Amino acid sequence: MRTPLVLLPPSKGKAPGGDGPSLRDQLAQDGPLAAPRRAVLEAAVAAAADLDDRSLARLTGVAVGDVSVQRDRLAGLADAPTMPAHRRYTGVVHGNAGLGSVDPSRVRADVRIVSPLLGVVALEEPTPDYRLELAARLPSLGGLGPYWRERLTDHLAELTADRRVWDLLPGEHAVIWSSQLRDRQKVTVRFVRPDGRAANAARTKVAKGRLAAALLRAPSMTPARAARDVDLGDGWELEASGRELTATYRG
Numbered sequence: 001m002r003t004p005l006v007l008l009p010p011s012k013g014k015a016p017g018g019d020g021p022s023l024r025d026q027l028a029q030d031g032p033l034a035a036p037r038r039a040v041l042e043a044a045v046a047a048a049a050d051l052d053d054r055s056l057a058r059l060t061g062v063a064v065g066d067v068s069v070q071r072d073r074l075a076g077l078a079d080a081p082t083m084p085a086h087r088r089y090t091g092v093v094h095g096n097a098g099l100g101s102v103d104p105s106r107v108r109a110d111v112r113i114v115s116p117l118l119g120v121v122a123l124e125e126p127t128p129d130y131r132l133e134l135a136a137r138l139p140s141l142g143g144l145g146p147y148w149r150e151r152l153t154d155h156l157a158e159l160t161a162d163r164r165v166w167d168l169l170p171g172e173h174a175v176i177w178s179s180q181l182r183d184r185q186k187v188t189v190r191f192v193r194p195d196g197r198a199a200n201a202a203r204t205k206v207a208k209g210r211l212a213a214a215l216l217r218a219p220s221m222t223p224a225r226a227a228r229d230v231d232l233g234d235g236w237e238l239e240a241s242g243r244e245l246t247a248t249y250r251g
Contacts, residue, residue, distance in 0.1 A: 002163040004219050006111045006212060007120075009173045011091020012061060012131065020082035020126040032158075033119045036151040040117055041078060043138040044130075048074035050139060059138070060131040070131050082126030085113055089127075092202070093168075096209025099123065102216065109219040111212070112159070114173045116144045119152055120159075135172050145175035153178040160184045164222075166215055168208050187223050189245045199249045207232040207247055 235251020
C-alpha cells in the first residue's frame with residue numbers, strides 16, 4: 001500500500017510575501033490541474049473589477065469594510081509572489097500540525113491542502129497570499145465547491161488509489177469528494193461533544209492539528225492505534241470504529 005494521504009483544510013491566515021515565482025509563471029507550467037487553476041485565476045481577477053463590495057466580501061470572506069484590500073489583492077493575483085504551501089498557511093490546524101517547520105521532502109505522509117484557488121496543493125507547491133471562500137461563487141465559473149469537485153475527480157482518484165486517506169476536512173471542504181470516490185479507504189474523523197453535536201470550532205482546530213502531527217510522525221497509523229496512542233489535548237477522548245475515528249470533547 002502507498003503512503004497515506006492526509007487531507008487538510010486551508011486557512012484564512014496566510015504568511016505574507018514570498019520569494020517564489022509569480023502565480024502566472026507557476027501556472028504556465030503543465031500539470032494535471034494547470035487548466036482549471038488558470039481558469040479560477042482569470043475569473044478571480046475579473047471579479048476584482050466587476051463585483052460590488054458586498055459580493056466581493058462574500059467571495060473573499062471578509063467584512064465589507066475590508067473589501068478594498070482584498071480587491072487590490074485579487075486584481076494583482078497573477079503577479080503575486082509565491083511560497084511553499086506548508087509555509088503559506090498559518091492557521092490553527094497547520095500550526096498545531098507543525099507544517100511550517102517540516103521539510104516536505106522528508107515527510108513520509110502525502111499531505112494535501114484543499115484550496116479554493118488551486119484545488120488541492122502539496123506541501124511544497126508554490127502558493128500565493130490570497131483570500132477566496134470555497135462556498136462562494138465566481139460570476140464566470142459558478143460555485144467554487146462544485147467547480148473543483150468536478151475537476152478534481154480524476155486527480156483525487158489517482159491520489160487516493162491503494163492508500164489510506166485521512167479526511168480531516170470540515171463540511172465546507174468535503175464538498176470536493178465525488179460520489180465516484182466512495183469506495184476509497186477513507187478514514188473519516190468526527191469532532192463532537194458528548195451529545196453528538198459538533199465540538200467547539202476553535203478546540204476542534206487544535207485537536208485536528210495535533211492529529212495531523214501524529215500522522216506525520218507515524219504515517220502507518222491506523223484508526224485503532226490513533227484511538228489508543230494519540231493525545232489530542234485535555235478533555236478529548238478518541239474512539240475508533242472501522243474507518244471512523246470519533247474525537248469527543250468532555251472537558
